Amino acid sequence: MNDIAATTGPRLFGDHFLRTLDAQERATVQRVRALCKHTIGPRAADVAREDVFAWDAFRTLAREGVIATAFPKAFGGTDARQALRIRIIEELGRVCSTSASMITGTDLSSRAIVAGASESFKQRLLPGLCTGELQSAFALTEPGAGSDVRGLHTTLRRTADGYVLNGRKKFITRATTADWFVVVGRAEESPSTFIAVLVPRDAAGFSISPEVGKLGWYGVPISSLSFEGVQVPLAQRLGDEGEGFSLAQDALLRARIGHAAMALGRAIGAVEIASSYAVDRSSFGKALGEHQGVQWMLADMVTQIESSRALLALTADKYDRGDSDVAIFASMAKLQATDLCMKVVTDALQLTGGRGYLQDFPLERFFRDAKLNQIGEGASEIHKTVIGRDVVRRAATAERNACLRAGSLVDY
Template sequence: MANDLSTGVYEIPSELLEFRDAVRQIAQEKIAPRAAEIDEKGEYPWDVRKALAESDILGLPIAEDLGGIHMGTLMQQLAVEEIAKVCASSALIQMIQELGSLPITLFGSDELKQRFLPKIASGEHSPAFALSEPEAGSDPASMKTTAVRDGDEWVINGTKNWITNTSIADFYVVFAKTDLERNRITAFVVESDRPGFSWGPLERKLGIKGSPTGSPVLEDVRVPHANVIGEVDKGLSVALGTLERTRLGAAAQAVGIAQGAVDYATNYAKERIAFGKPIATFQGLQWKLADAETRVAAARELLYKACSVVDNEPRGSRAVGKWTSMAKLFASDTAMAVTVDMLQVLGGYGYVKDYPMERFMRDAKITQIYEGTNEIQRVVISRAMLG
């Protein structure tokens, strides 16, 4: 008996397409005109954040009963993709909404959810995810930050590194060692106004300059036991359970950056005249554009498939980690390769700041590094394959 594949196998539900189109309109009308300035000044775009909040986009990672408009993983990543087409820094606002809230959503107590998630959904508060340290990036078990219990409180000491939203976040999901002998860690919510919490100078980065990255410092910071996320000494599960889903944000950002570059290069090729005719008429450039469009389309399909796996597989399924790692790996490598090729289409104009192509290329590089380097993604994929 033949399989009936005639109706809508790959169609995105109409309600998601409608919301995606609304995000696209906001991105094109309110974010795109600001993108170059955001990059040039390296300032956090509070106006963009306000626009995303007023349109309920910031509420996508949060459940409806907690003030959000959760419509599934695919819709969250559709939003990231659309924003990243015009401004990768602004896309990070949406990405960190998920990264900073998902540990509480997946592992937090009802009290923690009620206390923190409604303000994240409304945009009133901004979160951060503080796992990496100066000597513990891909290997979180090597972290030096510690938390010691003192009655009904925990005293946290240490320094984090490469933390997005440093200086503007209202709370940080902080991971600290709570059992030094067994190398166990625990996850905590740490509000930014707690005594002993500070940060040093922000990083000066190659790309995503409108998103602050820094090193939070915790010196005898006290938090109540109620701020523990999940179980004591089970923080690694919180971290990995979060990252295996949120790495799709980096994949979506990469797809958006790559598509933005292809779209810009295509329009440029139609208008740029060389040897008396548009350069789009030259076969060499046509093939470069065709290869780029094909690679981005493939990355997008892998991203959407991975989103479907996240939404349909049970938590802890090995398939989730494998598919999200494949999507992140392929999309980010695609973004880097495509932006380099599309810059070449513009020639010398691609190399100057008057055109956005060099920004696309600079922003693309980080997608191969954060949310787990692509080397780590290959480890995850091969382990899933080999059992």
């Protein structure tokens, strides 16, 4: 761990979470940290000025092998553990939401291909996806269905040699740059059966809308998709019929962990900026940071961020081990980190006053970007419902607290 500190100097937030990484993994973090310091960070403000795909950032991440961390070694990737991936995303999120989202978006858009494509399609697509020569997009959300995957209306009708795809998708990231699309829909003959398929961008009957403007997260534009009688060969199905839902859930699980890491990285960056300002700025005859009120604000921020980092580290470990409860922990980590990020960025902007509101100051960009983390890959309210239902379900059979006497609590 000292190898990173020696090359970059001490930071406000320590490297204690790197202790579980091996030497090669720590070297990867060091390489990403150097990229952030010398390339991605200095260019982040330029990326955020226009909502067009940030090709320079993407090509840099691909060239440096960061994109490849999402893919198996057999196809040119590094098959990185989530314990490493969250550190990478946190580093990128600290300076540039666009770059961080490209890493989480790679998981979301390609995980179903890694898990469910035929061997021939893996050989055809994965090497190019690793190097950035190809891009894929994940087409799940619809005008009337987002977090509720079971509300999808897109259908796939079985034919002698494949499927006919009909439906619409919305809020699709990378739509205008993707070569292939992972599309999830229902079997027309059996609506409870979910199917995932691969669709090339030039498929007949497939159209992509112009890019849609949005509040933040510039550099990764979104569009809507339309499928009208699109012919999909059987070889382009991902997994078996009925596995579309599980393939989508795994992609979303990894993306939720990524969203939490990105939000924490941005929160860390916001506190670094606000605390530097508190040291530089004088108010009422002393440095802003010497005022107790400011110190208490910073204390709350740092304490809550470190707590959330610990929850996320635990969640990543659970994913890497294949624990059965990882989905609930991913919901908790995503909920905690993204809501916290919105609060921290807002407080950091408040602490920096009028400067924080300027477009020339990074916190304006951080503020606009923070909101989408609370919405994307399941809104905070959805995750609260998921977590609450799980608690109630488990409470019915869980060991009772030893302070309680036997019988129903209603009888107290």
